[in-house]
Amino acid sequence: MENNHQVTDAKSPLQPHVLIFSLPFQGPVNCALKLAELLCLSGIHVTFLNTEHIHRPLLLHTHVVSRFNRYPNFRFETIPDGVEHEKPVSADRFMEVMEGIDTVTRPLFREMMISGSLSSRSVRPVTVMILDAFLSFGLDVAIETSIPVVFFETVSPCFLWTSCLNLPTLIESGEVPFQGGNLDELIKSVPGSEHIIRRRDLASFCRSDDLSEPIIDLLLNEARTIPQAQGFILNTFEELDSLILPHMRKLCPNIYPIGPLHSLHKARLKEKMTLMSPKTTFSNSIWKEDRTCVSWLDKQAPKTVLYVSIGSLATITVNQLLEIWHGVVNSGKPFLWVRRPGSIIGGYEESQIPSELLEYTKEIGCIVDWSPQEHVLGHHAVGAFLTHSGWNSTIESIAEGVPLICWPYFSDQQVNSRFVGEVWKLGIDIKDTCDRLIIEKAVKDVMETGGNIFRPCVDGWKILAKESVTEMGSSSMNFDRLINDIRVMSS
Numbered sequence: 213m214e215n216n217h218q219v220t221d222a223k224s225p226l227q228p229h230v231l232i233f234s235l236p237f238q239g240p241v242n243c244a245l246k247l248a249e250l251l252c253l254s255g256i257h258v259t260f261l262n263t264e265h266i267h268r269p270l271l272l273h274t275h276v277v278s279r280f281n282r283y284p285n286f287r288f289e290t291i292p293d294g295v296e297h298e299k300p301v302s303a304d305r306f307m308e309v310m311e312g313i314d315t316v317t318r319p320l321f322r323e324m325m326i327s328g329s330l331s332s333r334s335v336r337p338v339t340v341m342i343l344d345a346f347l348s349f350g351l352d353v354a355i356e357t358s359i360p361v362v363f364f365e366t367v368s369p370c371f372l373w374t375s376c377l378n379l380p381t382l383i384e385s386g387e388v389p390f391q392g393g394n395l396d397e398l399i400k401s402v403p404g405s406e407h408i409i410r411r412r413d414l415a416s417f418c419r420s421d422d423l424s425e426p427i428i429d430l431l432l433n434e435a436r437t438i439p440q441a442q443g444f445i446l447n448t449f450e451e452l453d454s455l456i457l458p459h460m461r462k463l464c465p466n467i468y469p470i471g472p473l474h475s476l477h478k479a480r481l482k483e484k485m486t487l488m489s490p491k492t493t494f495s496n497s498i499w500k501e502d503r504t505c506v507s508w509l510d511k512q513a514p515k516t517v518l519y520v521s522i523g524s525l526a527t528i529t530v531n532q533l534l535e536i537w538h539g540v541v542n543s544g545k546p547f548l549w550v551r552r553p554g555s556i557i558g559g560y561e562e563s564q565i566p567s568e569l570l571e572y573t574k575e576i577g578c579i580v581d582w583s584p585q586e587h588v589l590g591h592h593a594v595g596a597f598l599t600h601s602g603w604n605s606t607i608e609s610i611a612e613g614v615p616l617i618c619w620p621y622f623s624d625q626q627v628n629s630r631f632v633g634e635v636w637k638l639g640i641d642i643k644d645t646c647d648r649l650i651i652e653k654a655v656k657d658v659m660e661t662g663g664n665i666f667r668p669c670v671d672g673w674k675i676l677a678k679e680s681v682t683e684m685g686s687s688s689m690n691f692d693r694l695i696n697d698i699r700v701m702s703s
């Protein structure tokens with residue numbers, strides 16, 4: 213196999229030309245840009261297709277644009293999505309975005325690919341498409357144009373297996389919909405997770421009794437199309453998902469687990485450090501990161517700070533905010549809390565907040581709109597993460613050895629939090645409750661007594677995650693295999 217760590221004649225028009233089309237949300241775009249940069253470093257031409265509503269906020273962050281401008285073999289392209297785009301959207305507009313993609317983007321994408329408009333004198337026509345697995349319509353375009361397609365899933369493999377690839381089985385067996393049954397009942401028809409997953413741990417969408425909802429259709433389409441692609445890229449490492457991957461490979465034999473992707477990205481970019489200025493940032497954030505929280509963390513003792521964030525899409529009510537706030541304050545731990553603008557439904561006035569919360573927060577809390585999360589999780593002061601259990605947050609935490617208190621919100625998060633608590637033993641899953649006493653206890657259990665219970669697993673997974681991205685590690689080798697396969701598919 214050739215050495216893919218070299219930037220091999222990146223300007224050559226003979227190099228493969230990969231189109232990457234990500235789902236237009238912060239988590240997937242962040243991952244897809246990291247994958248794009250890794251491909252560029254391997255000498256492959258990359259066209260990164262963004263829908264308009266996500267491209268605009270991304271362009272405001274000039275560090276992203278200037279980082280990618282360094283690559284002669286990279287370019288951004290945009291495509292309309294019919295979504296109003298003054299601000300990034302929250303979870304309540306997830307389906308609106310997906311419907312916009314289906315009605316506006318889908319036909320334009322087909323036209324774009326059939327016309328070959330993405331080629332130029334210096335770049336071949338697209339030779340391989342890497343599409344987010346939610347963009348399952350891409351398979352029809354791949355068949356029509358004979359361009360190979362590899363799907364890229366930025367949500368978790370445990371979600372994908374239990375709640376998407378097995379959704380047809382769950383429906384056929386009558387386990388979904390639940391029709392009001394007990395949420396603690398075990399799910400039996402999904403191979404590999406028979407003793408782990410209860411109804412309440414399946415993706416949030418499975419709780420609906422209405423199988424005609426558009427999201428169910430979307431997942432069923434995904435389940436149908438994924439096995440037909442040439443390959444499937446996952447942000448995990450072999451060891452972490454050893455329970456799921458062998459089952460998944462029976463359905464989709466060509467899987468590339470290349471995670472933790474941010475760690476692989478960092479490791480491969482480090483080798484190229486000479487190309488970069490010391491100020492280079494790897495962030496692909498669509499919000500401005502408030503780095504003052506890093507100086508605040510610098511002043512805290514090792515492993516004492518609770519980091520709190522609900523990611524880029526989740527929203528909470530003022531009541532939930534107060535329960536979490538009381539729980540965090542009563543735990544007595546210093547905390548760094550990300551309060552993304554728009555994440556508290558209807559907002560709140562300071563007069564609604566009990567004075568003891570405000571006083572304690574002034575004393576030992578730090579609140580920011582958006583943090584440099586990868587950096588924060590790697591900071592020695594952070595001792596635990598109270599999270600909505602998004603997959604990126606989860607795998608970033610695993611890579612840095614930070615234990616988790618999981619309060620899942622929607623989508624894959626219900627499954628992730630169950631695996632965190634039951635399979636990987638990385639922390640506590642408090643799903644379906646939002647109670648100050650439970651939160652206080654969970655924080656204390658993880659940060660105090662949890663030192664003994666969770667620490668061996670947290671440290672063990674951190675070591676395995678780090679090993680997976682070393683030169684001979686599983687993710688690193690899977691990535692090299694992907695590059696090699698892209699070259700073969702492009703020849």
Ligand code: UDP
Nearest residue numbers: 239523524525550582583585602603604605
């Ligand atoms: N993130 C960040 N700063 C923050 C909060 C989150 O950079 O203050 C990043 C985080 O590192 C992760 C992504 O946003 O890469 C959130 O993705 P995740 O899958 O965890 O959740 P989602 O936002 O998709 O619900």
